[in-house]
Amino acid sequence: MKIIMLGAPGAGKGTQAKMIADKYSIPHISTGDIFRANIKNGTELGKEAKKYMDNGQLVPDELTVKILLDRVANDDCKNGYVLDGFPRTIPQAEVLDSELNKLGDKIDYAINVDVPDENIVNRMSGRRACVNCGATYHIVHIPPKKEGICDKCGNELILRDDDKPETVLKRLSVYHEQTQPLIDFYNAKNVLKTVDGTVDSAEVFGQITAILG
Ligand code: AP5
Ligand code: MG
Numbered sequence: 001m002k003i004i005m006l007g008a009p010g011a012g013k014g015t016q017a018k019m020i021a022d023k024y025s026i027p028h029i030s031t032g033d034i035f036r037a038n039i040k041n042g043t044e045l046g047k048e049a050k051k052y053m054d055n056g057q058l059v060p061d062e063l064t065v066k067i068l069l070d071r072v073a074n075d076d077c078k079n080g081y082v083l084d085g086f087p088r089t090i091p092q093a094e095v096l097d098s099e100l101n102k103l104g105d106k107i108d109y110a111i112n113v114d115v116p117d118e119n120i121v122n123r124m125s126g127r128r129a130c131v132n133c134g135a136t137y138h139i140v141h142i143p144p145k146k147e148g149i150c151d152k153c154g155n156e157l158i159l160r161d162d163d164k165p166e167t168v169l170k171r172l173s174v175y176h177e178q179t180q181p182l183i184d185f186y187n188a189k190n191v192l193k194t195v196d197g198t199v200d201s202a203e204v205f206g207q208i209t210a211i212l213g
Contacts, residue, residue: 001108005085019201054162107189126141133152
């Protein structure tokens with residue numbers, strides 16, 4: 001099963017993608033997590049990506065597409081995957097589509113987690129993320145068992161650099177301009193499913209499993 005998560009920054013793509021990956025035993029692939037791991041490790045890719053991410057802009061397609069295609073070529077992706085944060089532009093979606101086409105394959109579901117802009121800024125300021133394993137929490141809605149510590153791997157939780165309110169607003173405007181058109185793109189392919197992302201995360205997951213089966 002090949003799944004794409006669509007939705008604004010902070011809609012809960014990562015939260016839901018992890019739950020999907022666990023339930024259906026497929027890898028969760030987040031381009032944002034890949035970039036953050038590279039930033040943490042001080043790689044050239046990380047240095048380049050950071051320039052864009054800190055301003056709430058997208059990392060150029062040339063860099064992003066290569067990383068993603070390399071990742072999905074891994075053996076663990078044979079039975080499918082859930083993509084979180086990719087594609088984010090029409091050109092990215094077109095490359096993915098044509099690469100899958102060459103293999104006689106396609107995306108099965110594009111799940112659009114729908115959350116209005118008004119809810120987003122509040123969610124982001126409360127988010128805490130684990131740079132080690134990518135798990136995300138919310139200090140009010142989804143708190144870790146021990147404050148500041150990841151339940152899954154015991155590492156320290158951080159507030160992401162791009163979760164400052166002014167950067168979040170920029171990310172939202174970039175989303176509307178460059179990523180929202182993907183909703184029509186996948187609708188035209190008859191794989192789009194929209195879920196209400198404003199409810200409790202377990203309820204959002206319930207809507208998703210009703211779709212995936
Ligand atoms: P990325 O890491 O993908 O960030 P994003 O799309 O902005 O999305 P977020 O990770 O911020 O939100 P999310 O939807 O995953 O929400 P989460 O589950 O954490 O990308 C970061 C940057 O990398 C981009 O800005 C760009 O520069 C670059 N980049 C990445 N991919 C790229 C690409 N393909 N092309 C170009 N550039 C790229 O949830 C948010 C918070 O809400 C959490 O605290 C969570 O606990 C809480 N929460 C979740 N669900 C609920 C709920 N139902 N109710 C209440 N709280 C909830
Ligand atoms: Mg995320």
